Structure formats: structure tokens, C-alpha cells
Amino acid sequence: MTIRRPLVRSELPDDTASLARTLIGKLVVRELPEGIASGRIVETEAYVAGDAAGHGYRGMTSRNRSLFLGPGHAYVYLAYGISYMLNVSSEMPGIGTGVLIRALEPLEGIAIMRLNRGIERLRDLARGPGKLAQALRIDRSLDGIDLCREGPLWLAIDDHQADDIGQGIRIGITKDADRPLRFYVRGSPFVSGTRSLNP
DNA sequence: TGAAAGATTACCT
């Protein structure tokens, strides 16, 4: 068991892009009936204020209301009818911005993740936003929960050393697609996307 | 009420 504690809300930067960068190297902890599954965040994307690609861009709806709760809450939605996406809300209540968690390096509960994913290969357990949600069994029931408190799903910090962080364009979007708002750990095999996207 | 797009993944060649 590694030494870790919940992330404190006042530690989260006000600015969404800064939050996306800050979350690299932090932990996502999932508490399940079978035990704890956790992973280190190796890839994020920021969906900032005034960003046409952001779900909060056109105001609050029944789906995206969690984005407007203020920093450190979970926004979970289903993409393409197949994959759940985990986001961390950012900035002040009512703004509607957030950070997508795109990939994790599995740490604890790897056997649980293998069962949830139905595959063996470590590298593919949480390499991609839909994959990590499946590995940690994240769905809409976790939408809106506070990630700065221990519970079914929370964010943690440990004594991990700072990573070498790369920055590039976001994956899989069409609007505002050229903005460099994706952050990743250089050299990590657990980052999604092709080699050319991760120099 | 209908249609279109979507922050993806898995499987094929």
C-alpha cells in the first residue's frame, strides 16, 4: 500500500488547463465491493471556458449539470453509446468546464481491472478514456460525486516524482480541434493515441 | 417526433 491522501480542493488550480496538467501523476482510486482498484493518471485533456468542443459550451443540460458544480466533482457520460468518460469538473460553480481523464497506469487491484475489462494485457487495461472507465467500473451512478473525499471514487496524491509532461492537440474531436489542450506523460506506454501524437 | 453527431473501441485486412 502506497502512502496517499485525498486531493484537497484548494490544491486544484482555478484554470482548467492548469488543472489538466496538475492531474498528471495523481491517482484515481475506485472502491469496489471486491476491493480497491487504482491507477496513476498519465493522460488528460482540458475543456476550457469558451471551448466549442466542451460539453458545457452551450449551457447546462440534464446530462452535463455536474460540470457546473464547481471544482473537483465527477462528470460521467456515455460516448458513442458504448464508452463512459470520466471528467473532473473545474473552475467556479456555473462555468461548465472540466478535464477528461484519458488514461491510467494501473497500480492496485489489477486483477479486478482484468476481470472488468475481460482482457489480460496490462498495457490495455486503462489506455483510453472508455477503457479506464470500464476497468474501474465507472458509470452514470457516479456522476456528480465529490472527488475530494474518500468514497466510491476519489482523487489522491502520493509521493510520486514529477513526470516529464508533453502537450499536444486533443483526440477525437472536430470543433476547436487544433488547441494544444492534451497533456501526457512522455515515454509512458500507458498513454493512448499513436506514436506520432506522443513525441 | 425525427434526425444527426458524437471527448471510442474492437476487429478486420
Place this chain on the structure above:
DNA sequence: GGTAATCTTTCAG
């Protein structure tokens, strides 16, 4: 590297 699968949400009419 290309494409089908799959279904919810949102916006138009």
C-alpha cells in the same frame, strides 16, 4: 490504417 457497432443527447421542424 480503415470501418462497423451502438445508443444517448440535443436541436430542428
